[in-house]
Amino acid sequence: MRLLIARCTVEYSGRLDAHLPEAIRLIMVKADGCVAIHADGGAFKPLNWMNAPNRLVCEPDRWRVTNDKGERLEIVLVEVYSDTTHELGSDPGLDKDGVEAHLQELVAAHPEALADGTVLVRREYPTDIGPVDLLCRDAHGATVAVEIKRRGEIDGVEQLCRYLEYLNRDARLTPVNGVFAAQEIKPQARVLAADRGIRCVVLDYDELRSITSDALKLF
Amino acid sequence: MRLLIARCTVEYSGRLDAHLPEAIRLIMVKADGCVAIHADGGAFKPLNWMNAPNRLVCEPDRWRVTNDKGERLEIVLVEVYSDTTHELGSDPGLDKDGVEAHLQELVAAHPEALADGTVLVRREYPTDIGPVDLLCRDAHGATVAVEIKRRGEIDGVEQLCRYLEYLNRDARLTPVNGVFAAQEIKPQARVLAADRGIRCVVLDYDELRSITSDALKLF
DNA sequence: GTGTATATCTCGGGG
């Protein structure tokens, strides 16, 4: 990783056009060739960047980065205050816990958390317009399409509506009911769901996980 | 801006839980207090981060970052290879051209690009559920609600559908037709638009801009 | 502050 502290101006042209006036910034070049220009603020997002793969041509006072998609980044170096390179080696990567996929696994293992007597038909039930998170049957044997989110917002309800509309065209499944399940459901999403006859279920991640680990303890 | 090159492990706990095994990484602390941990690849996104505002407590072998939302980032420093600080000063910021706002301006100036005889009623037409990008009248005097995007995806069509549903409740406006205009329209969005009776228009940004500059040359 | 819409969104998975 090469780190440059320099007074510079930057032009980007590609998905849009952007210009950075002269100022002191950090220019980061990673081992994969990607280039990012950071100011001393503004969270983790760089002001400008260019992803790998690309071609980087470094002249003393001007760097040019281009790629095959026609994007172009040009850095004019007015004054370089620091220029260091460090060998970092490859990174073992990040372990995450608590994302939607994990939530889906837990609910799939415990569909009764949605309503007593609910059983799983299958996960990621495929349709032409995308996979339904869970397809279940309720205590009465009716089909239930389940959309699972960490944060339940209006988009998720609309996504579920599209699936329901699609699934209800299948005479073997209809009537299909909808359940919108999330760790947190925004008021607006709740209103839309009610309007569309979709039931909302708030999931307790820790509780679901503890049920699973309790079940494991039986073995 | 403080830059640390160090062998470290990292734990994040908050919106999810995440763990980084021991490896050499860049730790960046910006003037606003935000902290980002970068590997030597993976474009501009850090492996882990903590946005400002937060509290950073640095011990020689352990940094703890916490905020008021209950998030927590803990960095264990196994070995520090480099530790530098640079004064960057404030940044004048980025000038952009070609974002959705510009596209909306251009179409507002040339509504005939949507269909011959189309005239603008107003931009950002307010409704209870948000502003409609453009409200127009077509050659027959019928009201047209226009949603403008750089990239037309399914969410944008849903957004327009909500506006149409709302606007059509107003007896003075109904029937309101929908136009979905974008520089690029994804297949799924096109299918949904067709299903909902919404017309799609592909916009040519450069052409729209050249019409405008041609018009300016007349003065 | 919440809610809504945008982003050079990034990133990863599947066809």
Added chain:
DNA sequence: CCCCGAGGTATACAC
């Protein structure tokens, strides 16, 4: 390669 969905999305702006 594109398409599509998820994200600790972040960020700006209106109410």
